[in-house]
Amino acid sequence: MKHMPQVPHVPDRPLDALTSIKVKLATLIVGAVSVTVFVFWFGVRIVHVWPSAAGIIAAAVALLLVSRLARGMTSPLREMAAAAQAMAKGDYTQHVTATSHDEVGRLATAFNQMAAELAETDRVRRDLVANVSHELRTPLTALQATLENLVDGVATADPRTLTTMLGQVERLGRLVTQLLDLSRLEAGTVPLDRHAFAVEPVLAHAVREQELNDAGIAIEMRVDDHALSADGDPERVHQVVANLLENAVRHSPNGGSVIVRARRTAESVVIEVLDEGPGIAAADAERVFERFYRADTARSSSDGGAGLGLAIARWIVDLHGGEIHSEPREPHGCRMVVTLPGAHPQPRQSEEITQ
Template identity: 35%
Template sequence: MKQEPGFLHILGRVVLLLCMLYFSWGAAFYITKAVYARIAWAPHGLIDFFINTTLGFVFFGIIGMTISQLFGDRNQHVFTEMIDALKRISQGDFHVNLEWGFDGRKEGQGRPHPYAQLADSINDMAANLKAMEELREEFISNVSHEIGSPLTSIMGFAKALKDDHLVREQRDRYLTIIETECLRLSKLSDNLMKLAVLDSERHSFHPSPYRLDKQLISLILACEPQWEAKNIEMDVEADETEVNADEELLGQVWVNFLHNAIKFTPEGGSISVFLSSNGDEAVVCIADTGPGIDEQDQERIFERFYKADKSRTRTVGGSGLGLAIAHKIVDMHQGKIAVHSRLGEGAAFTIELPVQIRE
């Protein structure tokens, strides 16, 4: 909505206009007076008035045109710079930073100069597009790396299988590695598709009432073969809690955290799962006795493709997308995730969800 100019702004323009008129008529008066004295002519008062008035308006027009030309040239320069900047942005050059001396100028009731607002908007747009381009390049680089690694492995072992002198045990081992890498690629593709759908508006989000405690216990039992194979002690305490949420999406969150806890918990360790509710909020805490997460990595573990421990992830697999998916789903449910961990002391993830999603 367009804002009307303030009183001080209007008053300033009126004063400027009057000063120009007074200067023009004053100049006309003294010039005609000098001319009359030079030619020794004393015109009638009415004629003198008409001459002074006409000459004053001529001077006023000249001054107005001069000022308009000066500021018009500057405005033209400003708009040319802005158009050039927009062209550079459209061509993929986001290193744009327009700087003009409009910051100190105010218009109306303390509002920034419109040119300053426009320049700031262009600078902000360029900065945002630059950040998005950097994220896109990093994303492509990460995807290329994650895909390239298993493909190289598959290619190498497939080539080795051509050796007719391989014994059965070696052949089976190579085939198992190829199968594992294919599953890794399939999981990566599936996770990328999940993120793409969650980021878009195409995903169907259907919250409905259901028992969160029953869902957690069911998923923990489904993972029983995995934690029993590592002799992990599972401690579960779940209060009866009903939430209004998308059961399928939240199921992906719990499966991700449970699988990570089992994956990083050493043989004979323990995992704790606690669910509590205060009526307005449900809190789920999943803690393990694994190697923990360094403090400097804790702020970045929910970034896509970020791996807190590069050596550890090489041995246990993973693409660094699971936590990003979980974080996205929790955000969709208006919840939040916190991590508490120290190296060598395990990690605890706390997920807080509103029992009823706010409109």
């Protein structure tokens, strides 16, 4: 929605320049009383009309003056009431004229900002629903087609068909898990279990899990300081590293190697995941952290990713007050850098990851 610029003075709204309702009301009262007194005096003393006639004329002139001066004082309130009703019905395009500088004007400006933010939230929600439906439909359609072929006897339930079907079901399961994770993170329903934890076991756990998938990609772990500890929720940090490793392995060329390393800086712990794949183009470097954004749609969709892994990683890192970004790597490849603030020297004893 477009924001109208604040107009300092509109001829139709003579009191807009005054910055408070109190001052406006005082101006109105003083103006009305002065005009009444003057017209009455003029009528009785100069024109010599009956005092009652002079009174009526004075009252009429004062009324005219007040209605002229007060124009625009309450119209934003009426506009806001109408806009709020429209919003309740889902129409966020309404705009209130906010030209005055008093409390009503400021309220109207705040109202317009709120409307713009609600419109944006609504757009994001619609996009999310559309994306989720699309992502769910793709594997479902494939499953349905294969099942129909099996029922019709066109295809046989050989291991290849069943493996394909299993792949689709797994993709659906992964998507639902990621969506749940994202909604929990966004809603803040699962608070961080934050404490000092040893970094090396968390990385090692994520590497072992990734190696179980056996993509033929060697993963090398480089943590010089075995006692390196960070401040955070180890399960969530594990989730971040697992997501980064999954991406790195998926984008690695055959025989490529992936490195995961961690080090301490003055005020934080930096975890990096490096690969030898095609890397992420500068134009996509920020967008890959958006929900459902895939830099290479053709490749990613066939590989089963929905574009949620990095969005989840960023939410988790943000919750820790940290930072995550991607950098290009020479000669080619991607370097994902996670910075977790506030390293503590003493991790809890016998830290176990239960994932």
